[in-house]
Amino acid sequence: MFDQISSVFFDEANELLDNLEDQLLTLENEPQNQDVISAVFRAMHTIKGSSAMFGMDEISHFTHKMENAFDLVRGGKIPVTPALIQLTLQARDHIRSMLGAEITPEIINTSQSIESKINDYINSYTDDSTEPVTAQKAIVTSAAQEKSGESRTWRISFTPSESILLNGTRPGLLVKELVEMGTATVVTFTENVPTLSQIDSDKCYLSWDIILTTSKSENDINDVFIFVDDTSKIKIEEIPDTNLHHKLGEILVSRKLVSEDELTKLIEEQKKVGELLVNKNIVTTEQVKSALAEQEHLKKLSAPAQDQNSGSAPASTANTQTIRVNSQKLDRLIDLVGELVTFNARLGSIATDIKNPTLQSLSEFGEQIIFSLRDNAMDMRMLPIGTIFSRFRRLVHDLSSQLGKNMVLVTEGAETELDKTVIEKLNDPLVHLIRNSADHGIENPEVRDLMSKPAQGTITLSAKHAGAFVLITVSDDGAGLNKKAIREKGIERGLIKESDNLTDSQIYDLIFQSGFSTNKTVTSLSGRGVGMDVVKRDIDSLGGTVSVETIPGEGTSFILKIPLTLAIIEGMMVELAGCKYVIPLSSIEECIEYEPQEEDDFLCSHIIARGEYLPCINMRKYFEIPGAPPAEQQVIVVNDQSSKVGIIVDRIIGNHQTVIKPLGKLYKRIEGLSGSTILGDGTVALILDIFKLSDVIRKLDKAAK
Secondary structure, three states: OHHHHHHHHHHHHHHHHHHHHHHHHHHHHOOOOHHHHHHHHHHHHHHHHHHHHOOOHHHHHHHHHHHHHHHHHHOOOOOOOHHHHHHHHHHHHHHHHHOOOOOOHHHHHHHHHHHHHHHHHHHHHHOOOOOOOOOOOOOOOHHHHHHOOOOEEEEEEEEOOOOHHHHOOOHHHHHHHHHOOOEEEEEEEOOOOOOHHHOOOOOOOOEEEEEEEEOOOHHHHHHHOOOOOOOOEEEEEEOOOOOOOOOHHHHHHHOOOOOHHHHHHHHHOOOOHHHHHHHOOOOOHHHHHHHHHHHHHHHHOOOOOOOOOOOOOOOOOOOOOOOOOOHHHHHHHHHHHHHHHHHHHHHHHHHHHHOOHHHHHHHHHHHHHHHHHHHHHHHHHEEEOHHHHOHHHHHHHHHHHHHOOOEEEEEEOOOOEEEHHHHHHHHHHHHHHHHHHHHHHOOOHHHHHHOOOOOOEEEEEEEEEEOOEEEEEEEEOOOOOOHHHHHHHHHHOOOOOOOOOOOHHHHHHHHHOOOOOOOOOOOOOOOOOOOHHHHHHHHHHOOOEEEEEEEOOOEEEEEEEEEOOOOEEEEEEEEEOOEEEEEEHHHEEEEEEEOOOOOOOOOEEEEEEOOEEEEEEEHHHHOOOOOOOOOOEEEEEEEOOOOEEEEEEOEEEEEEEEEOEOOOHHHOOOOOEEEEEEOOOOOEEEEEOHHHHHHHHHHHHHHHO
């Protein structure tokens, strides 16, 4: 049980650290954003509390130091500067390295080193010899400055859920933390405590009202309840006019438990207000008890409170409708849905063979349910691509310092959804492309100044849907690709001949060759020719494509075309010599009748489709299938993004819901196949790789010319 809970802690801690990095990078650009400052503080506070709960004292102690620093930021004592951001990013990385790791002397030394730097930073602004933080240095609003150090009184009602103890939260410690914030009066309600024989030690029966006078803000009070579950009730109200010695009735009116008219009537009757209200069931004994405690607390205040701004709205706890699911369980669900699709296809095949209308009807009904289940399961696997976009802000931030360039990352379409397995495999290609844009694309500040460009270079990362694909673009406003240098390097390496008449696109595609680099010097980032070939290989493995667009002096764009999912696709089933194959439906443009000629014995031929002269590949020849083709064949016209090509098959069978299964090592080196699927009759159909076949067709067509 503890292992399961600690696993949840690690997941949440890593998510908090990811969000923290994003918040810090935002804060660097918006140093006066109080909402972001508060968010950073809350993240630190949550990590500190969670790690302490699980006995990770080194993490808790270290994070507490960082929390204190941002508490001073919130109070306007120290400013947000690039130096503080850099220190906090280092601290964030250090916290992540400590998660689940053995605490070694090296880790302790690193903690102490960062803590020392943080202390030096704090002392430089809080030392008596240092002038106060001016408006230019500080990052607090005037409202925050006005409230700095002022004392305010709060009424806090805390009713924990009965099950709060089960998740490790100790409500008594939360009340103690509130008491330590200032002068407090605590009222404990025990009315819900059952008899001894009925008490369940795992349940909480107590609730509290706390009257607290403190210089802390409402956010500080809310932070105490960060770990409290959503079913607990928390209400925080500021008490105005604390300089007045409220009477009991006035307090009950301020709490909106009694109307002024009712109170006036009771006073006229000259009866004990509290007793009468309880007897008339207008208020409860607990409410009167709490109001009396507030009355005594206000009387004890020795000094009048500062003028108050209007109180904030009571904190509310939003109901959450999301749960955490282990990704392996989700993958298993998709596998089972795939098996159901295959099973239903088998059932439909049997129903058709025996011509049983009842069984056919059940098969069709089952198909509707399974397809609905499939769509819902696939939706569960879809994640916003922004989940990886955000991590690249840190990459560009670090590259800016490393390269001495002023750069910023702009993201667009972060809400675009993509299969989680695809997203996981996109990280490395995008890292390579962003590093390439930063190193090769964005010019040095002096060069940009000479070219009348903005001092800050921009790398744009965008995503958008395009049918069954997602287009991801990495672009920069830098120098663009040097076509002449790329061509010369290609000739030098023997990749092309000097006499070759290549299009711009073909020349730019040379950068994806292994070991290709136009850099004359090797740096820690580039010059070895490793990177772009890895990008192409990784994108090819996803069934996608990568293309380049560039304008000299204006910038370069790398466009990735990625399939939405790698699990289940819509396909077109075709036949070759009695064997079945599947072509992804998203790539198909149209189907055309084709009559083979006696002399037509070439692997690559051509057809005219709607006025276009299209190269085609004869799949019988490509797979070396013996025997004569049928009198009539079909051409499937497919689009691989850059052009259209034709695939000649014997017969088109129809649409097929395709559950993709990986191929074994035996098929590893066969170009033109991307996977397999199990058909309803139990046989296997191979899935054609349109992008590989398109490359083969173009190479054959070029050789024939």
